[in-house]
Amino acid sequence: MTSPSPACVEGATVLAQERLTEDVYRLTVATTTGGTPGQFYMVRSWDREPLLARPISIHKMNEDTVSFLYQVCGRGTELLARLEEGGEVTLTGPLGHGFRIGELRGRIAIVTGGIGIAPTFCLACMLPVRDVTVIAGFESTPYAVAELLTLGVDVRVATEDGSDGTRGFCTEIFDPPAFDTVVTCGPMPMMARVAQLCAGAGVPCQASLEARMACGIGACLVCPCPTVQGNQRVCADGPVFDAAEVIWHA
Amino acid sequence: MLETTLCGVTLKNPVIAASGTFGFGAEYDDFFDVGKLGGICTKGLTLHPREGNPGLRVWETPAGMMNSVGLQNPGIPVFLERELPRMRTLDTAIIANVGGGDLEEYVEGIRLVSGAEGVDIVELNISCPNVHEGGMAFGIDSDVAAGVVAAVRRVCTKPLMVKLSPNAEDIAAMAIACEQEGADAVSLVNTFKALAVDIHTRKAVFDNVTAGLSGPCIKPIALRMVWEVARAVHIPVVGIGGIATWQDALEFIMAGATAVQVGTATFIKPTTMLDIIDGLERYCANEHLTSLSTVCNILGTVPNCNILRRIP
Ligand SMILES: Cc1cc2nc3c(=O)[nH]c(=O)nc-3n(C[C@H](O)[C@H](O)[C@H](O)COP(=O)(O)OP(=O)(O)OC[C@H]3O[C@@H](n4cnc5c(N)ncnc54)[C@H](O)[C@@H]3O)c2cc1C
Ligand SMILES: Cc1cc2nc3c(=O)[nH]c(=O)nc-3n(C[C@H](O)[C@H](O)[C@H](O)COP(=O)(O)O)c2cc1C
Ligand code: FES
Numbered sequence: 001m002t003s004p005s006p007a008c009v010e011g012a013t014v015l016a017q018e019r020l021t022e023d024v025y026r027l028t029v030a031t032t033t034g035g036t037p038g039q040f041y042m043v044r045s046w047d048r049e050p051l052l053a054r055p056i057s058i059h060k061m062n063e064d065t066v067s068f069l070y071q072v073c074g075r076g077t078e079l080l081a082r083l084e085e086g087g088e089v090t091l092t093g094p095l096g097h098g099f100r101i102g103e104l105r106g107r108i109a110i111v112t113g114g115i116g117i118a119p120t121f122c123l124a125c126m127l128p129v130r131d132v133t134v135i136a137g138f139e140s141t142p143y144a145v146a147e148l149l150t151l152g153v154d155v156r157v158a159t160e161d162g163s164d165g166t167r168g169f170c171t172e173i174f175d176p177p178a179f180d181t182v183v184t185c186g187p188m189p190m191m192a193r194v195a196q197l198c199a200g201a202g203v204p205c206q207a208s209l210e211a212r213m214a215c216g217i218g219a220c221l222v223c224p225c226p227t228v229q230g231n232q233r234v235c236a237d238g239p240v241f242d243a244a245e246v247i248w249h250a
Numbered sequence: 251m252l253e254t255t256l257c258g259v260t261l262k263n264p265v266i267a268a269s270g271t272f273g274f275g276a277e278y279d280d281f282f283d284v285g286k287l288g289g290i291c292t293k294g295l296t297l298h299p300r301e302g303n304p305g306l307r308v309w310e311t312p313a314g315m316m317n318s319v320g321l322q323n324p325g326i327p328v329f330l331e332r333e334l335p336r337m338r339t340l341d342t343a344i345i346a347n348v349g350g351g352d353l354e355e356y357v358e359g360i361r362l363v364s365g366a367e368g369v370d371i372v373e374l375n376i377s378c379p380n381v382h383e384g385g386m387a388f389g390i391d392s393d394v395a396a397g398v399v400a401a402v403r404r405v406c407t408k409p410l411m412v413k414l415s416p417n418a419e420d421i422a423a424m425a426i427a428c429e430q431e432g433a434d435a436v437s438l439v440n441t442f443k444a445l446a447v448d449i450h451t452r453k454a455v456f457d458n459v460t461a462g463l464s465g466p467c468i469k470p471i472a473l474r475m476v477w478e479v480a481r482a483v484h485i486p487v488v489g490i491g492g493i494a495t496w497q498d499a500l501e502f503i504m505a506g507a508t509a510v511q512v513g514t515a516t517f518i519k520p521t522t523m524l525d526i527i528d529g530l531e532r533y534c535a536n537e538h539l540t541s542l543s544t545v546c547n548i549l550g551t552v553p554n555c556n557i558l559r560r561i562p
Contacts, residue, residue, distance in 0.1 A: 008281055008520050048494075051465055052310055052517060092281075092520060212308045214315060214517045217280070219273035221293070221319045222308035231301055231322060236277070 006093050006217070007033050014087040015065060020143045024115065025081050026059065027089075028067040035061060035094025037101070037123035038208055038240045042092040042216040043068065045083050050075050055213050055235070057119040057185075058094065059144075066091075069118040069144055095216055096239050099183060099206055101126055106180025111170055111194050113137045113186025117144050119208065121151075123183065129153050133179070137170030137190070169193075176201035184208070184243065195243035205243035209234050251534045252527065252542060254288065256486055256509050257409035257434035259370045261288035261343050263530070264542065265499065265523050268490055268513030269294055269347035269373065269413070270319060274333040275340050281520040286527065288509060289343030292329070294375050296349050297359040299325035305457030309446050314465030314492070315514060316444050318456045321349050326362050338368040347413070349375040353401055356388075361405040372408050374399065374433075377415030377440035389415035389440075392427040399431035411488065414438040414479070416468075421475045422482040429483045437488035437511060438479060439472045465514040466492045473505055480506020480547055494522060496529025506547040 009031050016028040035041075035058045042053035054076040059069040072081050083089065101123075108131050110120050117136050121144065124132055129152040136145060137158045142165070148155050157165030158173050166173050171193045176182065184194040185208040198205035211223035211234040218236025225234045226247040232238060252263035267275070267284075269291035275284050284290065302322025309316045323329070326348075337344050346363045350356035356374070364372050376389035376398055388398045399412055410432065416439035418424040425436050441462025446455040454460075472491020480487045489507030493499050494515035502510050515522045534542060 006280055048466070048518070049313065050310055051313065051315055051514070090519075212306065214308050214317070214514075215271070215277075216517075217277050217520070219277040220271055220308075220317070220517065221302065221322050222317055224302065224307065224322070226304075 006095055009033060009091045011088045012091050014083050014085055014089060016085060017081075017083050017087075019081075020069075021141050023072045024069065024143045025072070026067055026069050026144075027080060027083060028060075028065055029089055029091065030064060031066050031091060032064050033091065033094060034063070034066065036098040037126060038098025038119050039094040039096050040216075040239065041066070041068070041094060042213070043080065043089055044076070045087065045089045046076075046079050052076075052214055053090070053092065053216065054080070055095075055216055057208070058122055059118045060121050069115065069121075071115040092216060096235055097237065099123055099208070099240050103204070103206070104181045104183065106131065107178065108132050109135060109174065109176075109179040109182045111135045111174050111182060111184045111186070113170060113190040114139065116184075116186030116190075116208070119185060120144070121147060124148060124151055124153050135170050135174045137186070138164070171197065176203045179203055182206070182243075188248075191243070192248040195246065195248055199244060206240050207243040207246060208239045209241060209246070210239070211235075251540065252288075252530055254509055254542070256289075256343075256488070257371065257411065259343055259409060261509060262286070263288040263527050264503070264507075264509035265527050265530070266343075266345065266488070266509055266511045267291060267516065267523065268511035269345075269375065270317075271513035271516055274329075275337050275342070278516070278520055279340065282524055285341035287342045287523055289345050289370070290337070290340070291345040291347045291373055291511065292333070292337070293323050294321045294347045294349045295323050295326050295329050295359065295363065296321055296351065297326050297355045297362070299323065299328065303456075303458055306455060309455050309461065311444075311446070311463065311465075312467065314463055314467035315517075316446060316456070316461040316463050317441065318458050318461040320458070326359050330362065330366050334366060334368055343370045344368055345371045345373050345411070347373040347375050353398060356398060357401050357405055360402050364406045364408040369408055371411055371435075372406055373411045373413050373437060374402055375413045375440070377413050377417075389424070390418055392418070392420065392423045395424055396427040396431050399428050399433055403432035409434040411435040411437050413440055415440050416472065416475055416491075417443050422478045425479040425483045425487075429485050433485060435486040435488060435508075436479060436483065437490055439468070439475055439491045442468055442471075464492070466494055468492045469498060473501055476502055476507050477505040477549060481550060493526070494518065496526045496533065499526050499530060500533065500545070503542060503546050504548045506550065508543075508546060
């Protein structure tokens with residue numbers, strides 16, 4: 001799939017801001033820039049401070065909107081959470097290479113941890129839903145699950161505190177041999193475990209990596225992902241990589 | 251109005267993309283016509299390829315950022331074969347930024363790069379704080395720097411600009427040493443050696459412990475250094491450090507810079523440099539200046555600066 005060319009959109013209008021849990025929000029913005037599942041935008045809603053924009057994945061999109069699902073965890077996301085309908089954000093994107101959808105075949109597992117569930121919705125929309133199982137781990141209260149269920153996707157939940165679904169990590173309810181292809185997005189240690197399980201079972205796995213970014217477009221080299229082919233840039237060569245090529249312990 | 255001559259090379263305007271913040275130019279070409287820039291400095295190149303530093307590479311600070319990239323680059327032969335031909339289609343001056351681990355790597359690297367068609371200026375980087383051997387080690391002591399510049403000068407067939415470190419013991423003496431050994435220009439500053447501590451893990455944030463600080467927070471110090479150097483040498487000075495607006499750029503020019511480089515501010519907004527160019531154009535029009543050189547180094551003519559002239 002060819003990716004649309006990226007743009008810098010100043011003053012994109014906020015259409016909706018929904019609070020889903022204590023610290024998880026969904027922001028919907030008017031923009032025609034779209035993208036593909038797994039791609040992201042550099043987002044800012046402030047002027048000079050903080051200095052850098054924040055990378056956020058595409059959660060949902062259509063011809064004239066993009067939604068982001070995000071968790072408040074610092075200055076930038078706190079400022080995003082203050083936005084109200086009618087407010088403005090600056091977006092640069094869509095950026096990076098998303099999931100290689102053509103390679104997802106047979107029974108597909110999407111294994112996510114926490115806010116890593118963000119790109120799952122737009123990805124599931126492009127897959128044959130009956131073949132998709134989402135295995136989603138959360139610390140506590142789940143979010144963004146109801147809509148996946150309405151798509152007709154099979155969703156299995158694990159929570160660390162046992163407040164919903166199975167108590168424990170999502171990797172404990174993930175059985176790789178039951179699937180033909182796997183996608184994973186979440187904290188690095190969790191994805192490393194998923195990659196290891198998939199490698200053991202010989203199941204191909206695509207992982208969406210996270211790294212701190214400055215430019216977001218491939219120019220500054222602050223976001224390396226060590227791979228068997230040397231350092232790749234998470235922002236421009238990724239964020240989605242073949243899990244078998246990533247050097248996880250580096 | 252903005253056309254500028256930098257060591258014999260004509261630039262469309264005095265606004266240049268700083269090394270390491272603009273890749274090899276093509277990345278930003280998706281966002282704007284990079285041919286509108288005065289020039290582009292390449293990512294720091296070394297003769298041999300480098301993987302760069304392990305661990306975290308970026309940390310945000312108030313009005314700035316720290317980086318620890320460590321000169322990751324494909325090596326000069328690969329640059330010449332793959333990146334330079336594409337850069338040459340961008341229609342802007344090409345400044346090859348060259349680093350090295352030891353004197354021999356500098357000399358061989360610059361011999362190769364300066365011989366390549368399409369490279370307009372060579373920027374000798376003796377100021378990278380993020381590599382263990384070489385890099386900034388050559389940019390602290392003026393005598394050591396003089397040795398590198400002299401050796402490189404003998405093989406460099408293009409205009410040679412030396413990029414200075416703000417961590418130098420004496421920045422003006424350093425610039426004078428470079429001029430004496432045949433540098434055609436100096437550019438300053440590279441990043442400031444800085445530290446961040448993770449109080450939760452009780453460790454330095456970066457594997458290398460220290461990293462390089464850039465962005466708006468360094469601007470006033472960088473500006474003072476440019477002013478000191480402009481007073482000390484007769485070769486052109488290129489001002490770098492925290493420039494984010496046309497007013498910032500003009501401050502550097504008034505303090506003695508012939509041209510400026512913009513790095514971190516491009517991360518804030520990809521088109522920052524175009525805004526700076528537009529702003530400078532409007533300024534010239536409003537002030538009825540036929541050339542920016544009219545105000546270049548204008549600070550030096552202010553009487554109350556004379557006492558400070560004694561700085562080496
Ligand atoms: C490709 C990609 C897609 C992402 N998609 C989402 C998403 O859909 N929803 C979501 O909630 N989060 C997502 N993240 C993580 C998100 O970028 C961070 O949570 C956010 O940058 C934190 O900013 P802050 O100012 O709140 O935190 P602070 O800790 O104050 O940020 C300080 C600096 O560190 C960076 N940083 C901090 N945590 C992270 C992190 N986990 N990953 C990358 N940079 C970080 C910030 O960008 C900033 O430069 C994604 C990250 C990447 C790389
Ligand atoms: C991510 C990053 C990478 C850099 N890499 C190089 C480099 O390879 N060679 C070099 O001479 N300077 C390098 N620099 C320094 C910049 O070119 C510039 O001197 C410095 O950032 C100060 O300018 P600024 O405040 O406008 O960014 C780098 C800076 C940053 C932020
Ligand atoms: S963030 Fe600049 S190269 Fe990835």
